[in-house]
Amino acid sequence: MTGTGSLGEPANGTAAPLAQATCGTVRGRHRRGIELFAGIPYAEPPVGERRFAAPIPHEPWDGVRDALRFGKAAPQLPGEGLTNQVPVPWDEDCLTLNVVTPAADDARRPVYVWIHGGAYQHGQGATPWYDGTSFATRGDIVVVTINYRLGALGFCHLSPHLGDRFASAGVNGFLDQLAALEWVRDNIAAFGGDPDRVTVGGESAGAFSVCNVLASPHAAGLVHRAIAQSGAAHNTHDPESGKEISAQFLAALGEPDATELLEIGADRILEAQQQVIVERSARPAHGPEPFYPVWSHEALPRAPHELIADGAGSEVALLTGTNEDEMALWGVTGLSEDRVHRYTARMSPDADAVLACYRQRLSDVKPGWVACAIGTDRVFRVPAIRLAENRHANGAATWMYRFSWDSRAFDGQFGAAHALEIPFTFNTLDGPGTDAFLGEGPRPDALAGTMHGAWIAFIRDGDPSTPTLGDWPPYEPDHRLVMNLDDECSLLADPEPDEREIWEGVVS
Numbered sequence: 431m432t433g434t435g436s437l438g439e440p441a442n443g444t445a446a447p448l449a450q451a452t453c454g455t456v457r458g459r460h461r462r463g464i465e466l467f468a469g470i471p472y473a474e475p476p477v478g479e480r481r482f483a484a485p486i487p488h489e490p491w492d493g494v495r496d497a498l499r500f501g502k503a504a505p506q507l508p509g510e511g512l513t514n515q516v517p518v519p520w521d522e523d524c525l526t527l528n529v530v531t532p533a534a535d536d537a538r539r540p541v542y543v544w545i546h547g548g549a550y551q552h553g554q555g556a557t558p559w560y561d562g563t564s565f566a567t568r569g570d571i572v573v574v575t576i577n578y579r580l581g582a583l584g585f586c587h588l589s590p591h592l593g594d595r596f597a598s599a600g601v602n603g604f605l606d607q608l609a610a611l612e613w614v615r616d617n618i619a620a621f622g623g624d625p626d627r628v629t630v631g632g633e634s635a636g637a638f639s640v641c642n643v644l645a646s647p648h649a650a651g652l653v654h655r656a657i658a659q660s661g662a663a664h665n666t667h668d669p670e671s672g673k674e675i676s677a678q679f680l681a682a683l684g685e686p687d688a689t690e691l692l693e694i695g696a697d698r699i700l701e702a703q704q705q706v707i708v709e710r711s712a713r714p715a716h717g718p719e720p721f722y723p724v725w726s727h728e729a730l731p732r733a734p735h736e737l738i739a740d741g742a743g744s745e746v747a748l749l750t751g752t753n754e755d756e757m758a759l760w761g762v763t764g765l766s767e768d769r770v771h772r773y774t775a776r777m778s779p780d781a782d783a784v785l786a787c788y789r790q791r792l793s794d795v796k797p798g799w800v801a802c803a804i805g806t807d808r809v810f811r812v813p814a815i816r817l818a819e820n821r822h823a824n825g826a827a828t829w830m831y832r833f834s835w836d837s838r839a840f841d842g843q844f845g846a847a848h849a850l851e852i853p854f855t856f857n858t859l860d861g862p863g864t865d866a867f868l869g870e871g872p873r874p875d876a877l878a879g880t881m882h883g884a885w886i887a888f889i890r891d892g893d894p895s896t897p898t899l900g901d902w903p904p905y906e907p908d909h910r911l912v913m914n915l916d917d918e919c920s921l922l923a924d925p926e927p928d929e930r931e932i933w934e935g936v937v938s
Contacts, residue, residue, distance in 0.1 A: 501577060608729065654746060658749075
């Protein structure tokens with residue numbers, strides 16, 4: 431990174447970039463051929479009386495505000511799996527965003543707003559895999575990454591217990607995302623972006639969030655294209671489930687009243703949150719984890735998949751898809767046949783039929799890989815298909831991919847796991863730590879270049895077809911064309927139809 435002086439100017443004497451946002455002037459820095467503005471507040475800090483309140487615009491500031499360093503992440507505990515075990519610096523004052531731009535001028539470039547994943551419990555916009563430098567230099571695109579409230583602080587349906595003062599508490603993290611998109615609409619022209627060409631993208635919980643944006647009546651006009659990687663529209667709680675989860679959360683805190691809840695330390699909030707997650711993980715029913723968005727608020731008045739089925743977001747072009755071995759992120763080794771049967775029973779009321787269906791294709795693999803295929807389809811692939819089908823019924827354009835490149839890491843037990851596609855789409859295979867997830871051997875730069883080029887094409891033109899990939903038709907139920915992204919890329923027609931059809935009536 432370029433060294434900076436005390437006033438944020440590069441050590442070589444070149445003037446630091448400035449941009450005039452609605453709240454005041456911000457000073458960024460030059461970095462690797464782009465301009466970076468980091469840690470810009472897009473809403474007032476959600477602290478004190480505002481802890482469980484909806485976001486409001488940030489107050490203006492005088493003079494020039496340095497935007498040189500990334501803001502702290504939302505409060506979170508280290509996660510499980512293989513990608514989020516490292517503690518990160520966090521603070522309740524977390525509602526900041528970062529802008530990577532070729533130049534803060536009046537060029538009005540396409541804009542890509544990225545919503546990070548992490549099960550609504552972990553993550554931040556500053557993750558190196560999300561570095562937008564290549565989008566800026568190769569695609570002349572402005573990239574915005576955001577932080578938003580996570581866990582119980584962002585998604586806890588408190589109003590049934592504590593009253594209307596907490597009316598938005600079940601969707602505050604989602605309202606933060608909408609507030610960031612509103613900031614982009616109102617400010618991005620000052621950073622060289624076009625507010626009329628905004629693509630919102632995300633992976634996992636970020637992709638769930640993208641679908642919530644498509645569904646929300648409050649998002650009208652904020653986005654023009656969308657990218658949902660490994661996540662669809664089936665991951666919210668209904669109000670009754672939200673009420674039950676929030677009751678457990680309050681009980682774990684010792685039943686505080688409204689005033690006490692605002693004064694409890696964030697560490698204690700996280701401890702109670704984790705207690706609820708552990709308690710509910712023992713339940714047999716399949717469904718979203720605790721502290722996911724709770725529909726019923728005016729920003730999300732019904733379940734997102736129902737709103738989308740009724741036509742919400744149909745004017746927005748969508749690129750979506752899944753990874754072939756999503757569930758391998760959480761491990762596939764050491765599972766017995768009996769445990770795989772119990773796992774399948776959580777996914778489907780007819781575990782025997784599901785297992786028999788998958789064993790037709792996977793007869794020679796270990797039980798853990800069968801469970802991986804079943805969980806990948808039930809949690810990720812089939813909801814993505816339902817999303818595409820619902821959108822097609824309303825005349826909406828949707829393109830679908832399957833990422834199939836197998837990692838060489840972890841003794842071959844990672845496959846094309848959940849989240850592995852992210853550094854390919856951002857062209858950040860040289861980012862810190864990425865090699866640990868790729869494994870030994872030649873770096874797959876060619877595939878990263880191909881995928882990154884398709885993402886650039888979609889963000890710029892609304893169609894992921896490129897000279898390298900050729901024509902990539904939209905997904906529709908008659909042919910079900912899916913672009914397979916691997917060392918050799920090709921279109922697939924309705925891959926694994928029997929496994930898709932076994933979930934009819936289970937995933938609506």
